Amino acid sequence: MLRSLSVRVLIALVAGLALGAAGAAYGGGGVKALIEGVESVGSLWLNTLRMTVVPLLFAVLVVGIAGVADAAATGRLALKALAWFFGLLLIGCAWTIFFNNSLYALWPVDPTGAMALRAGAPPPPPEVTATPSFAQFLQALAPTNPIHAAAEDAILPLVVFAGFFAFAVTRLPEVKRLSLIQLFESIADAMVVIVRWVLWAAPVGVFALGLGVGLRAGAGAVGVIAHYIVTVVLAQVGIIILANLVALVVGRVPPGLWFRAFAPVGVAAFATQSSIACLPAMIEQSRDQLRVPDRVTGLVLPLAVSVFKMTSPVANLGVAIFVAQVYGIDPTPLQYAAAVIIALAVSVASVGLPGQVSFFMSTGPICLALGLPLDLLPILIAVEVIPDIFRTVGNVTGDMAVTAVLGRDPAEAEVDAA
Template sequence: MGLLKSLSVRVLLGLILGLVIGAAAAAAGDPMVTRVIEGIEAFGGLWLNALRMTVIPLIFAILVTGIAQVSDAAATGKLAGRALGWFLGLLLLGSLYSIAFTNGLLALWPVSPEGAMALRAGAPGTSIESATPDFAAWVRSLAPSNPVKAAAEDAVLPLVVFAIFTGFALTRLPPERGRPLVEIFQAVGDAMIIIVRWVLLAGPIGVFCLGLGVGLRAGVGAAGTLGHYIAVVSLAGLGITIIGYALAVIVGRVPLGRWARATGPVLATAFATQSSLACLPAMIERSTDDLGVPKRIAGLVLPLAVAVFRMTSPVMNLAVAIFVAHLYGLEPTPLQYAGAVLVALAVSVGSVGLPGQVSFIISVGPICLALGLPIEILPILLAVEVAPDIFRTLGNVTGDMGVTAILARDEPKTAEPQGA
């Protein structure tokens, strides 16, 4: 019964039950049952729209407040500034790696057309627009002439650019004027998160309704494609974790055996809790005791990393979006990928600290929109996010400790306070 307390498990069970009942109805072939299921499926569409209505205001709010948070952290000193530089560099590296790795893996192991069709059957009201702007139009679109119109049209890239400028502008105001505005956006973001949590409480029912449609139109044939999705996204997360290991050993100059002993207990905690914050005490202890990181460095860099840095976020979020592109047979242009990387970097910072289910929708949805992809399929993928989420946390804590080890190597030993 303990497992049923987990929302992720209940959502997964809702999907499985919907698939089975929908497939049974399809096999029965009773027109009355089919009409009833189609009516129930409409409630899945309602649930999906309830999620979508929070995406744009929440993105804008968390980006403005996230930029203010990063700006405050950068002002705390050189070490924090260097840490933020490493965070940004690794997020960019991860984004480029994800595009190359995921597309390469799907070229070698493509999504089956039958499985893709089966899974797409559960996306109500999906519309695909293959807009491919040229370079000049893309550059012009970066600055929205009308931010309200951009928000209404789900033009997420120009909205992200506007939010970034707004966030930095607020940090340049006198504190007595800028801070109240930041707090207003913080309140808006918190209110949207509360709404999303309310909607996600009905997640098992909403996904069950959507799963009925998948089962009705495609039987259980979508199950194999969902397994394919889990494997691709998890492998992308595993790959960036291995890169984090390599950076700690090669750049941080930590012997492999020593690094494995230090990270072992932390990774075990990450696997059990799926929370970087829950791993923070263990990360500080293992970094200072096993890796010899000065306490003042571990005490600054690791909490900062948990607050603003998730190494796997752009990697696995882009992997999800790229899988969706292959699912629909779409090929985003290099310009769309450039926009998606910018969006991935921005939302990875802004969505740190959000609950896993909230973070999935808020982080992946904007990337899909930047790539010109439908997002109606995301609730189905959310239902099987339990396994990939483990790899997200494993990679995040590896990146946090890796950056800490690298900064400790470069930090002058004489800077350690006397008696520390």
């Protein structure tokens, strides 16, 4: 069990919080000074992780968007699938913003625990409190200098530039197009290697950061972390219910048949926490149990695993909304609009990345779009193993639901019969 990075990081977090709380309660000034010195190691680890965000984000966006454009060129069925993917992702984003903010209004984050979590973290930048006009928002979408935008963590303009660049790549001659895609795949792979190196030291970094939180907060932060897990999981459960309704109502699959077909896939998702690992089971159950034509399962399910993660925007926005609650920030509608655009983009781009890598790469840009610090993310990575189970279950539920719907499309049935 200790071979699992998630388990080691979780143990490191608990140990850091406990030792930090003990140092605050029983240690003198020397102990506290020692803990603050060790905490700087955690800050160094966090900065090392942050330095990969912009190059990794840009590279995977180019590869991901170019891949979607290629998929759209494969035919009508692919376009229908992409339309379903986009529509469900957009619904998931709207659901998360509404549900999580409503839940926090009814069940607010404990102020003492929130203060504990943000203790020692830098205050939010002053521009968070400024509400840009719609004209300023539109003007800022296109960066006059993409390199400057990257240096300033202006994520939305960078995403817009990456989108234009990626679609321009698809219009190049095949040799040049493939060369550029391979270049950015290599850049993304290199960044992933760096992140894996940094995550190898994650138990040390999270332990050091946990010491600081425990020193200033004691056990008060534990309840807030549990609050975070519950709210993020509940938002994902809501979208999982929606995916089941899509299969049952729109796909007209009998409930008993649907749950029999999905049961083996759900077990695989729970055990592996990998949508790709569930692909063989999804194809088998969709073909044999749901009687979806091979032509549909052969295209839609691999495409879904490649570009569609139904619960990822839900979970990623949920993380950012929780961070906003901890810092007492109320994002504006325009900031939420920017966050939704980024959540949709990174949900496509982060497919295939390791769990901890995709967590930071997906949630970090959304937090930056909302003007939030990233200092809480290493703490939340430590407990990501629980929400990640629901991420995977929701993703494969959405994949199979869209496949069931398209498998019963009259137009596709006529093509299959022909």
